[in-house]
Amino acid sequence: MFIFTCCALSAQQADGQEKLQLKHGSHRVGKRTDAVMAKWRGYGLGQFIHWGLYAIPGGEWNGKQYNGAAEWIRSWNGIPKSTYDSLIYKFNPVNFNAEEWAATAKQMGAKYVTITTKHHDGFCLWPSKYTNYTVANSPWKKDIMKPLIDAYDKQGIDVILYFSVMDWNHPGWRYDIKTKEDSIAFEGFKQFTRNQLLELLTLYPTAKGLWFDGTWDKSWVKQAAFADELETEMRKLRPGLIIGSRFRADENGKRHFDSNGVLMGDYEQGWERKIPNKIEDVHGNDWDCVMTVPENQWGYNKAWKGHIKTTNELLEMTAKCVSLGGNFVLNFGPQGDGAIRKEEKQLAAQIGDWMKTNNEAIYNCEYAGLEKQDWGYFTKKTGSDKLYMIVFNVPVSGALKVKLPANTSIGKSYLLAQPAQLLNTEEISGTEYFIHLKNTAAGKPFVVVLEPNAKKGSGNTYDKAKT
Numbered sequence: 001m002f003i004f005t006c007c008a009l010s011a012q013q014a015d016g017q018e019k020l021q022l023k024h025g026s027h028r029v030g031k032r033t034d035a036v037m038a039k040w041r042g043y044g045l046g047q048f049i050h051w052g053l054y055a056i057p058g059g060e061w062n063g064k065q066y067n068g069a070a071e072w073i074r075s076w077n078g079i080p081k082s083t084y085d086s087l088i089y090k091f092n093p094v095n096f097n098a099e100e101w102a103a104t105a106k107q108m109g110a111k112y113v114t115i116t117t118k119h120h121d122g123f124c125l126w127p128s129k130y131t132n133y134t135v136a137n138s139p140w141k142k143d144i145m146k147p148l149i150d151a152y153d154k155q156g157i158d159v160i161l162y163f164s165v166m167d168w169n170h171p172g173w174r175y176d177i178k179t180k181e182d183s184i185a186f187e188g189f190k191q192f193t194r195n196q197l198l199e200l201l202t203l204y205p206t207a208k209g210l211w212f213d214g215t216w217d218k219s220w221v222k223q224a225a226f227a228d229e230l231e232t233e234m235r236k237l238r239p240g241l242i243i244g245s246r247f248r249a250d251e252n253g254k255r256h257f258d259s260n261g262v263l264m265g266d267y268e269q270g271w272e273r274k275i276p277n278k279i280e281d282v283h284g285n286d287w288d289c290v291m292t293v294p295e296n297q298w299g300y301n302k303a304w305k306g307h308i309k310t311t312n313e314l315l316e317m318t319a320k321c322v323s324l325g326g327n328f329v330l331n332f333g334p335q336g337d338g339a340i341r342k343e344e345k346q347l348a349a350q351i352g353d354w355m356k357t358n359n360e361a362i363y364n365c366e367y368a369g370l371e372k373q374d375w376g377y378f379t380k381k382t383g384s385d386k387l388y389m390i391v392f393n394v395p396v397s398g399a400l401k402v403k404l405p406a407n408t409s410i411g412k413s414y415l416l417a418q419p420a421q422l423l424n425t426e427e428i429s430g431t432e433y434f435i436h437l438k439n440t441a442a443g444k445p446f447v448v449v450l451e452p453n454a455k456k457g458s459g460n461t462y463d464k465a466k467t
């Protein structure tokens with residue numbers, strides 16, 4: 001007698017776990033090992049750009065503030081949908097300057113940028129031939145994506161294209177497929193989606209990846225086979241293309257991780273406005289965290305409310321992400337006229353100031369595998385033993401505790417900003433040390449470099465307490 005599990009054939013796995021044989025699950029276990037993904041892994045810091053028609057109202061309509069995220073204002077019952085949709089006739093960003101945007105990202109120290117090509121409202125920042133709802137039919141008329149991609153490429157900042165599958169403007173979009181009519185309409189929508197994605201990859205061949213969004217509704221979750229085939233087609237068209245875990249579900253509707261718990265896509269995209277706390281939380285996968293400056297505003301909002309993150313907070317988020325093997329991506333929401341708001345320009349300048357001195361501890365660094373200490377975060381240079389201590393909390397003692405692996409000692413340590421000034425390191429026990437700071441009134445985060453040595457002899461100098 002054959003016993004079929006509810007959703008798929010199962011096979012005994014080497015470790016005894018019941019592994020489902022999936023047709024549309026993940027096609028790879030473990031991290032990608034190619035050079036394109038290795039470069040992505042080392043980016044450290046990125047920029048997100050949310051820009052579109054929603055930047056024109058900026059979270060306000062007829063003097064009333066929309067309480068949600070500004071880029072979702074079309075979903076507010078305070079605006080007739082057709083009225084929002086006619087914003088296309090007001091899209092004329094006279095202060096848009098692609099070189100300025102790219103220069104701001106360069107100043108901040110971003111190594112990659114994710115730019116909205118089309119958000120949930122369906123308005124395309126490129127002249128797509130598959131819909132009229134594009135820049136081509138706005139007063140602006142011109143392609144926005146090409147000058148942006150060219151400007152970022154010129155700055156050496158890699159471009160990832162954000163694409164919302166959910167498209168409120170397209171007549172074929174459905175939240176779920178319940179009737180025959182839904183099914184027919186959604187088949188047309190799927191072809192439209194495929195056409196636009198192949199169009200983007202063809203028009204902008206230097207784009208390194210696609211950042212998918214709007215893929216949580218049942219209509220798309222039910223398209224495991226179609227999405228799987230489309231992902232394969234896009235990867236064939238653009239070898240090395242980076243696609244995250246948010247694009248598609250497996251045949252059981254599992255998103256981000258398939259029914260066997262294996263990551264879908266090339267990196268985990270679930271870290272939206274949240275950061276893992278410990279290395280176990282990332283399950284050995286690549287990942288990045290995308291973060292807003294206010295609590296939850298991606299598109300431009302005239303009136304930022306609540307807590308606005310400070311430079312030091314954002315630097316600490318960057319350090320924490322890199323210390324746990326990920327990248328940190330900070331969102332910018334340019335104004336409807338195309339200018340970047342002054343608060344974001346200030347943040348870019350201040351973060352950039354710090355990165356100018358300390359980026360060695362961020363770029364091409366990874367999880368150091370050391371016990372977290374209260375003073376801040378460890379990172380390790382990929383392919384080297386060099387360790388960095390990114391210090392946010394200087395202890396009153398001025399002594400930074402470090403626990404190294406057995407048979408490792410500290411060769412030398414110094415402030416990254418003052419490499420000639422060696423710091424006094426004191427061995428507490430076989431693997432524990434204090435790094436004694438000369439100046440404990442830093443006032444802003446700083447980096448201590450540790451150059452470890454293989455330890456002569458073995459183990460502890462002092463016997464463990466007999467308890």
Ligand SMILES: C[C@@H]1O/C(=N\OC(=O)Nc2ccccc2)[C@@H](O)[C@H](O)[C@@H]1O
Binds near residue numbers: 214272298
């Ligand atoms: C980066 C952000 O991504 C989004 N949504 O991300 C989600 O993950 N949404 C979500 C998460 C859990 C359940 C349902 C939706 C968008 O709606 C938002 O406007 C912004 O572009």
